[in-house]
Each structure stands twice: as C-alpha cells, then as structure tokens.
Amino acid sequence: MPLFPPVTDTLRWGDLVEQGRSQLPLVAPGWTDQNTSDPGIALLELLAWLVEVDSYRSSAISDRERRLLLSLTGFAPAGPRSARALVRLTSSRTRVPAGLVATGVRSDGTVPLTLRDDVVVRGLSVEAVAHATGAAAEDDYRTGCHDLSREHGAGRPVQPFGDDPTIGTCLLVGLTAAGTVAAGSIDLWCVVAPGPWVPEAPGPRDVHHSVRTTWETWDGSAWVAVAEADTDDRTAAMTRSGRVRLVVPALPRTTLGDQDAGALAGRALAWLRCRIVSGRHDAPPSLAALHADVGEVAAAGPFAMDVVVPPGTPVTGSPLPAGPLDVATLALVCARDGTVEEVRFADPDDWPGLPAVDVVAFRAPTAALPGRLVVGAAVLGVALGVPDEVLRLPQPWCDAPPRLWAVPPGGVPVPVNVVADLAVAGAQDNAAVLEADGVTVRFGDGRCGATLPPGSTVLVSGTWTTTTGIGEVRPPLDVRLAEDARTVALLSTDAAGTRMDLVGSLLPGAPGEDVAATAARVDAALWVHDRLTGLADKHRVSSLDDLALEVVRRAGVPERAVTALDFERRVLATPGTSLWRTRALPDVDPRLPGLVADGCLTVAVVPWLPVDRPEPTRELLARVRADLASVRTLGTRVFVVGPSYVRVGVTATVVVLPGGGVEAVLDAARDAVDRFLHPVTGGPAGRGWPFGRPVRRSEVLQLLDQVPGVDRVEGLVLRRERADGTAEECGDLTICATELVLAGSITLTPASAGGR
Structure with a gap:
C-alpha cells in the first residue's frame, strides 16, 4: 500500500460521460433515446460531474499537507548537506585556525570552503608506509615487515596492519622534512578505503570497541611512546576516516632497521608508528590515503556582513575574547534603508536562545567618525509586521537550519524558532518556516505563529553554499583564500604566506529532500520488515546469512527486531562493528542444545578475524548484545554468541596425471580444502560455510x-x-545449528596414474 493515496483525477467530465454512454448497450439495451433531453442522460451527466468533483478533491493534496502527513511518522525532509573535502595547508605559521574561508573556482561555478578544525602545518609529507609484525623490530625489519609505499604513492588502498592484525602489529609512517622535526604537534589524516570491512554505521565514539593502539616515535635507537595525553586519535584504530594529532619530541631524520637487507633500507626519514596494544579488529582495516599537514573543509561558508556604523550610533557592551575571533550575542537595529541605528553586544548567557556569533572586526563610531562592524551574521530585513511576512536569505542555507532572531527597536531581542510547518506553532510563538527553494523564510500569520513586531530587525546566522557545494568537491579546483576581514583576523600578517590546495573528496554533499524523496525514505522504513521477507523469498533463502553481504547492506535496517531476519539485519548494522556473517536461530537457547526454547532467540556472529579461526571478542559481543537489547520485543530473550567450530580432517589418496608436478598438485589440493572448509571463504557459494550444513x-x-x-x-x-x-x-559429517567447520589435518598421499 502506498504512503500517499493514488491520483484519481485523471479523467475529465466529458470522458466520464462518454464512458457511461458506452456501457448503456450492455446494461440497458432497450434504452434508445440517448439525447441530452432524456432524463436518464441528465442523471448520467450529473453523476459524472459528482465523480469528477470527488476525484479532484481527493487528489488536491498540497505538498504542505503531504509534509504534515510525513511529520506524523517522525520524518521530515532532510536539508541540503554540503560536501566535505581535504585540503593541504602551506603557511608561514605553524597552526592555521578553524573558520578560515576560501573560494574554490572551476568551470561549473564557485564554492565556499571553510576549514572545520585548526590544522598544524609543519611542512611534512608522508614518504613511506609499511606494516610490521610485533617481532619485526627485533629482527631489524628484515622479516615481518611489508613496504606499502609504492601502493600508497599510486593511490591504491593499503592495509595498515596487514590482513590479520594481532597484538603488536604496527603501522610504520616515514615523514619527509628538511631536517630534524622540531618538538611540537603534528597532524596526520587517515582516509578509510570504502568496502565491506568498513562499519555500516559509525560507532558512538572515536574509540574502537575492542582495539587500543599507541603511537610511538623513533629517536634513532629506540621507539619512544607518545603519552596518552598528547595523543588525539579520531580514527577508532584506523576503522574510520579522521585526524590524528600527536605532540612529539624532536624527530631526527634517520634510517630504520637493517640497511642491507631490511625492508626499509636506505630511507632517512622521521619515523612514527601506530602499534596495537590490546584487543582485536573485526575486519582488517584498509586506508585509501594517509596525509600530513591537511585539514577537513566543508563546502559552505558562514552568513556574514560588513556594515558601516554611522557616527554617533549608540553602542552597548563589547565582544568577548574567545580565541582568534571575539564572540557575542548581537542585537542590531537598522532602518528600512539598511542604516545601522543601534548596536548592542551581550554575553551569550544574558540572552538565552540567541546564538553567539563571531565578531570578526569592530570599530566603535565616534561623534565625528563612523565605525565598522564585521560579524558572522546577516540582516534579512526590517519587518513590516504583517501576517505571512516573507523575507529572503542572502544565499541558500545548508547543513543545520539557520538561526533567526528579531530585534525590536528599544526592546529585547527574541529568538525565532525554525519549524517544519507553521501549523505546529501557536499564536504567541515566534516561528518561521524555510521554504523548499532554500532562501525564502515565511513567518507566522497571528494564528499559526506570531507576526513579527513592526520595525524589528531580523538577523540570521548559519552556513550557506552553492550548487557546486552540494555535489562532490574533487580536484582540479583552484582554491583562493578570501581577501576579507576574516582572513586578516585569523592569519594576521601571515595571510600572504598561506596557501590552501585541494587534496581530494571526503564526502559528497546532497541537495535538500523534496516530498517524494522523503516519502520514499518513510516508505522504506515503514515496510522494511516486509521487504526483508521479500528479499529472502526472492532468493529462496530462509536467512540473510545465505545472501552476499553487499546485497544485505542495500536493504533497510529495521527500527525494531521482531523476526529472525530483523535480528540478522540489525546485527550486521551494529554501529562501529564490521561483521561478515550472522545467523538468528529462533527457539534456541545455547545452554539447552537440542531442546525447543520458547521465547528465546540465539544470534551467532562471525567477524572476519582471526583469519584461521574467526571469533568475536567479548567487546564485540557486548556491543551487539546492547544494541539488540534496545530493539527486541518484550518477552524475547536474546543470546549473542560466537560460532562453535568443528575441525574436519581429510585423508585421501590423490592420483596425479602424468607430467604434473606432484608437490604443486598436492599443495593446490590442500589449499582448495582449506578454502572450502572455512567460515569466511568456504562453502559451495564461497561466502563461508553455512551454519549447521553437513560436510558431505x-x-x-x-x-x-x-x-x-x-x-x-x-x-x-x-x-x-x-x-x-x-x-x-x-x-x-553432521554439525549443529550454531556450528561451523574448519579444515583440520589434511593428509593427501600421491599416487601415479600410470597403473590405471
């Protein structure tokens, strides 16, 4: 059943009359007088008119009414989202502050770029990347170390801890520098390669649920640990894209390991390493790129204004120092021609509900000289105080809805709440709605939302973007720093020596949702249980474990887990985890094997690691168990367990064809059995041995x-x-429902085919 009723107003009155006339020979063959003067024809035409009116009324549903219907489901159209990208900073200063705005120029338009966090600039670049085992350092990296520099330089994904990370495994990073890297902070940026090993949903924190790592520096003779207080690692043990900021001692340019047979011989660099000290990954991490001296930018810019304050204008209060830029809550009174008539600054706590804005520059006016005000806010206009008043934003908004407030002349500024629809606002509520075009702001009419006080100045703060900014920002892009007061305030005299270059895209943007897109999202959420069942029926399987992981991930995730398919889908989407397989078994209690346990459900989960025997860690089981506890139905007892393994030994005599290498054939046969009897790569479909399937x-x-x-x-x-x-x-060989198989000892005896 569709969320919205189907459109029935598809026929005109004449079409309905014609259809009715065409049925008369079938239902009333004796009716021969079909002129308009006939009373029966008049009734037929009247009925057609009534049908047309009813069809029109049932289909005359406005987009506003559709949005109100969607709001009853708890969904609202998503606003436009700006793209994210990485830029490399070059500057004469060692730290470039957040909030710096640049403009990207290319053939299809311009896009604002705002630095989201401060960036440490040390003139470094990543020259060498390798992964090593815990014992590699003891052997001077002659063994147990794999150089990934060529793959990383070519832009190919690399596994920072190898394909089977264990405690002690480490990522080695070699940085180029003109000389010794002075003590202080350095920034690295890790970009995770997309794939099934990436958690479907990010975890609640930047810390991995199981793995703990430590960063260390090479002083030329030994590895020195970076203190935990000096480490800000937002990558969750390399499972999500993020920044790593380290406060390090002086790093000399030196070699690492044996210079004759070592994997990293002949490289004089500043060396870092990230080492696993506890826990285990669910899947081997994979990095698409590793950068130094880069930062994240949003393809958006802040609303801003640079206005002249006439001489003699009253000014109350002053901005508060808060880093590179001052902040304050601002009350600005303007005349209808835009002339500033009053300026008031206040502490953010004095006017609750009003946003604190950046005060980029302020020069108070005197009796004879004008002043200047540059702030991260803009004036929408001066209100007339009429119902349904409409004002326009300077540019289309993006990301979070803009903050609005009105400043009556001589009165206290009042916040204006942005709502999904004015129908939810009362007559005394200061509210506004953002229209779908992204720039129009509509205020209340006195019944649904209060009208604006006449003469009040309406201000806005937030972010804006362009059409290019809601696409994907990728090279080539000519990035130019804005030559404005914000740049001067943030960089001071270093503005001329600062450069920003686009490195690559991090996350594409998206335009605002229309009603149809929101309805499709609601429809998918409401019918997710039925669609999971339909997906299983389509492929003729009883469990999502029998489908490829990429097929399952394209299906929606239910808010509540009711059926076994719901539980399996929720488990695979547990935030922060990377599971390869799961199987839900209704009426099964692992403590009572072989018995029917009503009201119980057992979920077996299989990660990717360890490669030889994939098993979940205690932390992984706890994370899955906590997620399922919040979505299960009342009365259902859920058990989350790892698989039980059955080792299968194989003994056989293999007759080798003449001319074939006996050892090569036997090795290939052993590898085939190893892959076939494996929980991740085995089974007839190559997606892992199915739970409970006998080995024939x-x-x-x-x-x-x-x-x-x-x-x-x-x-x-x-x-x-x-x-x-x-x-x-x-x-x-028969196995139980929660069991999987592993290859045990494989004894293959060769024999010659000559005696056949």
Whole structure:
C-alpha cells in the first residue's frame, strides 16, 4: 500500500460521460433515446460531474499537507548537506585556525570552503608506509615487515596492519622534512578505503570497541611512546576516516632497521608508528590515503556582513575574547534603508536562545567618525509586521537550519524558532518556516505563529553554499583564500604566506529532500520488515546469512527486531562493528542444545578475524548484545554468541596425471580444502560455510577431483577432530545449528596414474 493515496483525477467530465454512454448497450439495451433531453442522460451527466468533483478533491493534496502527513511518522525532509573535502595547508605559521574561508573556482561555478578544525602545518609529507609484525623490530625489519609505499604513492588502498592484525602489529609512517622535526604537534589524516570491512554505521565514539593502539616515535635507537595525553586519535584504530594529532619530541631524520637487507633500507626519514596494544579488529582495516599537514573543509561558508556604523550610533557592551575571533550575542537595529541605528553586544548567557556569533572586526563610531562592524551574521530585513511576512536569505542555507532572531527597536531581542510547518506553532510563538527553494523564510500569520513586531530587525546566522557545494568537491579546483576581514583576523600578517590546495573528496554533499524523496525514505522504513521477507523469498533463502553481504547492506535496517531476519539485519548494522556473517536461530537457547526454547532467540556472529579461526571478542559481543537489547520485543530473550567450530580432517589418496608436478598438485589440493572448509571463504557459494550444513563426502571428493592435475581420488575419509587430539571417522559429517567447520589435518598421499 502506498504512503500517499493514488491520483484519481485523471479523467475529465466529458470522458466520464462518454464512458457511461458506452456501457448503456450492455446494461440497458432497450434504452434508445440517448439525447441530452432524456432524463436518464441528465442523471448520467450529473453523476459524472459528482465523480469528477470527488476525484479532484481527493487528489488536491498540497505538498504542505503531504509534509504534515510525513511529520506524523517522525520524518521530515532532510536539508541540503554540503560536501566535505581535504585540503593541504602551506603557511608561514605553524597552526592555521578553524573558520578560515576560501573560494574554490572551476568551470561549473564557485564554492565556499571553510576549514572545520585548526590544522598544524609543519611542512611534512608522508614518504613511506609499511606494516610490521610485533617481532619485526627485533629482527631489524628484515622479516615481518611489508613496504606499502609504492601502493600508497599510486593511490591504491593499503592495509595498515596487514590482513590479520594481532597484538603488536604496527603501522610504520616515514615523514619527509628538511631536517630534524622540531618538538611540537603534528597532524596526520587517515582516509578509510570504502568496502565491506568498513562499519555500516559509525560507532558512538572515536574509540574502537575492542582495539587500543599507541603511537610511538623513533629517536634513532629506540621507539619512544607518545603519552596518552598528547595523543588525539579520531580514527577508532584506523576503522574510520579522521585526524590524528600527536605532540612529539624532536624527530631526527634517520634510517630504520637493517640497511642491507631490511625492508626499509636506505630511507632517512622521521619515523612514527601506530602499534596495537590490546584487543582485536573485526575486519582488517584498509586506508585509501594517509596525509600530513591537511585539514577537513566543508563546502559552505558562514552568513556574514560588513556594515558601516554611522557616527554617533549608540553602542552597548563589547565582544568577548574567545580565541582568534571575539564572540557575542548581537542585537542590531537598522532602518528600512539598511542604516545601522543601534548596536548592542551581550554575553551569550544574558540572552538565552540567541546564538553567539563571531565578531570578526569592530570599530566603535565616534561623534565625528563612523565605525565598522564585521560579524558572522546577516540582516534579512526590517519587518513590516504583517501576517505571512516573507523575507529572503542572502544565499541558500545548508547543513543545520539557520538561526533567526528579531530585534525590536528599544526592546529585547527574541529568538525565532525554525519549524517544519507553521501549523505546529501557536499564536504567541515566534516561528518561521524555510521554504523548499532554500532562501525564502515565511513567518507566522497571528494564528499559526506570531507576526513579527513592526520595525524589528531580523538577523540570521548559519552556513550557506552553492550548487557546486552540494555535489562532490574533487580536484582540479583552484582554491583562493578570501581577501576579507576574516582572513586578516585569523592569519594576521601571515595571510600572504598561506596557501590552501585541494587534496581530494571526503564526502559528497546532497541537495535538500523534496516530498517524494522523503516519502520514499518513510516508505522504506515503514515496510522494511516486509521487504526483508521479500528479499529472502526472492532468493529462496530462509536467512540473510545465505545472501552476499553487499546485497544485505542495500536493504533497510529495521527500527525494531521482531523476526529472525530483523535480528540478522540489525546485527550486521551494529554501529562501529564490521561483521561478515550472522545467523538468528529462533527457539534456541545455547545452554539447552537440542531442546525447543520458547521465547528465546540465539544470534551467532562471525567477524572476519582471526583469519584461521574467526571469533568475536567479548567487546564485540557486548556491543551487539546492547544494541539488540534496545530493539527486541518484550518477552524475547536474546543470546549473542560466537560460532562453535568443528575441525574436519581429510585423508585421501590423490592420483596425479602424468607430467604434473606432484608437490604443486598436492599443495593446490590442500589449499582448495582449506578454502572450502572455512567460515569466511568456504562453502559451495564461497561466502563461508553455512551454519549447521553437513560436510558431505561427495562434495569434498568433487572438489579434489576438480583440482588441475588430479586424475582421480581414492580412499577419501572425513574425520571429526576433537580438542583432546582424538578423531572420529565418518562418512557425511553432521554439525549443529550454531556450528561451523574448519579444515583440520589434511593428509593427501600421491599416487601415479600410470597403473590405471
């Protein structure tokens, strides 16, 4: 059933009359007088008129009414979102403050770029990247170290901790510098490569749920740990894109490891490393890029104004120092021609509900000389005080809705709340609504929202962007620092020596949602349970575990978990986790194997790691368990467990074709069995061995027979290998619903095909 009723007003009155006339020979063959004068025809035409009127009325639903209907579901159209990108900073100063605004110019238009956080500029660049095992340093990096510099320089993704990270595994980073890097802060930026190993939803914090890392510096003879208080790592152990800021001692340019046979021989650089000290990743992290001296920018700029304050204008209060720029809550009274008549500054706590704005520059007027005011706010206009008053923003807003407030002459400024629709505002509420064009602001009419006080000055603060800014900002882009008061205030005399260059895109922007897009989002959320069931029926499976992970991730995530499919989808989307598989088993209690446990549900989860035996950590199980506890239905008892493994030994005689290398064929056969009997790469579909699926002797026989160079297989025996070292021979090997298989000992005896 669609969210909105179908459009029925598709036929005109004449069409309806014609359809009615066409039915007369079928329903009333004796009716021969069909002139307009006939009373029956008059009734038919009247009925057609009534049908047309009803169809018109049922279809005459405005977008405003549709938005109100959507608000009942808790959804509202998403506003425009500006793009995010990374820029490299070059400056004569060591720290470029946040809030610096530049303009990007390219053929399809311009885009504002605002630095979201301060950036430490040390003139560094990443020259070498490698990963090493915990024992590699003891061997002077002759073994256990893999140089990733070529892949990183070519822009290919690299695994910073290898494909099977363990405690002690580390990422090595070599930085180029003109000489010794002086003690102080340095900035690195890690960009995670997209893929199924990335958590579908970010975790609640910048800290990984299991892994803890430490950063260390190389002083030429030993690794020195960077204190935890001097480390600001926002990457959650390299599982999300973010900045790493370290306060380091002086870093000499020196070599690392053996200079004859070491993996990093001949490189005199400033060295850092990130080492895993505890915990385990769910999946091996992958980085698309690693940068130094870069920062994140938003493709948006702040609303701002630079106005002249006439001589003699009364000024009350003063801005408060707050870093590079002063801040204050601002009350500005203007005449209808834009002339400033009064300026008032106040502490943000004095006028609650009003935003604190940046005061970029302020020079108070005197009796004879004008003053100047440059602030991060803009004047929309002077209100007439009429119902449904409309004012326009200077540019289209983006990201968070803009903040509005009105300043009556001689009165106290009042905040104006931005609402989804004025219908939710009372007659005394100061409210406004943002129209879909992104620049029009509509105020109340006295019944739904109060009218603005006549003569009040309406101000706005927030961010704006352009059409280019809601796309994807990527090179090439000519970035130019704005030559304005904000740049001078933030950089002082270093403005001429500061340069900003675009490195690459971080996150594309998006235009504001229209009603149709919001309705589609609501429809997907409301029917997510049915669509999960439909997805399983379409592929003729009973569990999402039988589908590819990329197919499952394209399905919606239910707000509540009711069915087994709901639980599986919620588990795979647990914030901050990277799971490869999950299986929900209704009426199963892991403490009571083989019995039907009404009201219980067991969820088995399988991460990617460790490669040889994937198992969840206690922290991962706790994270999944906490998420499911908040969405389960009352009365359902949920158990979250890791898989139980059954080791399967294989013994067989492999007859090798003449001319084939015996050892090569046997190695290929062992690898085939290892991959087939694996919880991540195994199974008939290659997506992991299915939960509870028996191991059939005929399938293993077929697998070995398909290995190139194998003529035939004789004497195949499967064994269930126990932890105590004993084994039980069997034909087909049956396993339980929460069990998976792993390849045990594989004994393949070669034989020649010559005697056949």
